[in-house]
Amino acid sequence: MFDKTLLANKRILVTGGGSGLGASMSRRFAELGAELIICGRRLEQLEQTAAQLRADFGGKVSVARCDIRDAAAVEAMMETIWCDGPLDVLVNNAAATFIAQSEHLSARAADAILAPTLHGAMYCTLEAGRRWIAGHHKGVVLSILSTSTITGRAFTVPSAMAKSGLLAMTKSLAVEWGPRGIRTVAIAPGPFPTTGATGQLRPETRDSGPAAQNPLGRVGKHSELANLASFLISDQAGYINGEMVVQDGGAHLRASGAEDLLQWSDAQWAAQRAARTKT
Ligand SMILES: CCC/C=C/C(=O)SCCNC(=O)CCNC(=O)[C@H](O)C(C)(C)COP(=O)([O-])OP(=O)([O-])OC[C@H]1O[C@@H](n2cnc3c(N)ncnc32)[C@H](O)[C@@H]1OP(=O)([O-])[O-]
Numbered sequence: 001m002f003d004k005t006l007l008a009n010k011r012i013l014v015t016g017g018g019s020g021l022g023a024s025m026s027r028r029f030a031e032l033g034a035e036l037i038i039c040g041r042r043l044e045q046l047e048q049t050a051a052q053l054r055a056d057f058g059g060k061v062s063v064a065r066c067d068i069r070d071a072a073a074v075e076a077m078m079e080t081i082w083c084d085g086p087l088d089v090l091v092n093n094a095a096a097t098f099i100a101q102s103e104h105l106s107a108r109a110a111d112a113i114l115a116p117t118l119h120g121a122m123y124c125t126l127e128a129g130r131r132w133i134a135g136h137h138k139g140v141v142l143s144i145l146s147t148s149t150i151t152g153r154a155f156t157v158p159s160a161m162a163k164s165g166l167l168a169m170t171k172s173l174a175v176e177w178g179p180r181g182i183r184t185v186a187i188a189p190g191p192f193p194t195t196g197a198t199g200q201l202r203p204e205t206r207d208s209g210p211a212a213q214n215p216l217g218r219v220g221k222h223s224e225l226a227n228l229a230s231f232l233i234s235d236q237a238g239y240i241n242g243e244m245v246v247q248d249g250g251a252h253l254r255a256s257g258a259e260d261l262l263q264w265s266d267a268q269w270a271a272q273r274a275a276r277t278k279t
């Protein structure tokens, strides 16, 4: 659907690019000619994904082991990246969440979600943005958000708060950094099955499937999200700034996606907490 050179000469950092939707986006970006850097905490996972991309598309793919909760580590990663030249695109994809009754969230539990999802993405954005501005280089920040930014979402409140904060960042920086040649854009995905999302959000005891709840009767395909992301970061989308594009089959127009959990009994929630304690 795109010219095979859509992203040629683009140097792109994808946080959490070793697995899940980050890996699927990275795959499409590589196919469209981009040079990639993928970061995450699990080096082996990153190396495996990078090796596959190199084998399939032959382009340059590097890995950076980085926990984005650590501001100093993010700064060091950006320094290393910029040694070889500026980035053109940052994709804020890495995030964390889990389902929990909010009254049972400890401060550490809330921070476990806010730290990577909100703070980590902001550290990455600031480190890239200040370098783009200093070097008079154009840039794009694409953040992967959620429809919880529109509906709110029960039982994943820290995630909904973090994603809403990043939407505010996207809109605010569009105005502040637009004149410096930096675009900020976002995608709000609906349900796209990944090991991370399924493991954190859909325990076997949760019976209501997202496909059945969706107006289109299905979950999203990774290729659909990867194509939208490719367009938004490309020069073809050069006049889109400060926007979040929803890609959920219309699901949020019907429900926030947590309504089934309102039916859970305290005993079910206790079992959910106990299952977490055992792992
Ligand atoms: C909503 C749709 C949009 C978003 C979708 C996605 O993001 S999909 C992507 C989804 N992908 C991912 O999420 C992938 C990334 N996920 C991760 O890196 C990890 O799973 C983590 C950071 C979420 C938790 O790391 P960890 O287990 O090493 O954490 P830790 O040992 O450091 O504990 C810190 C505190 O948190 C507490 N706590 C932890 N889990 C639970 C729970 N299930 N239940 C309750 N509480 C929990 C734990 O008890 C502790 O508090 P305490 O007891 O000390 O007061």
Ligand SMILES: NC(=O)C1=CN([C@@H]2O[C@H](COP(=O)(O)OP(=O)(O)OC[C@H]3O[C@@H](n4cnc5c(N)ncnc54)[C@H](OP(=O)(O)O)[C@@H]3O)[C@@H](O)[C@H]2O)C=CC1
Pocket (backbone or CB within 6 Å): 015, 016, 017, 018, 019, 020, 021, 022, 039, 040, 041, 042, 043, 045, 066, 067, 068, 069, 092, 093, 094, 095, 096, 116, 120, 144, 145, 146, 147, 188, 189, 190, 191, 192, 193, 194, 195, 196, 197
């Ligand atoms: N899948 C879905 O249905 C939906 C997903 N989203 C959003 O899409 C994005 C991708 O989700 P998905 O692919 O499902 O999630 P996954 O859990 O599959 O992937 C998360 C990625 O983030 C990385 N990561 C997590 N914490 C850190 C950290 N502290 N530092 C660096 N990297 C980190 C992980 O790598 P590692 O563990 O090696 O660090 C992993 O590669 C997220 O922003 C999510 O909120 C939004 C709505 C729905």
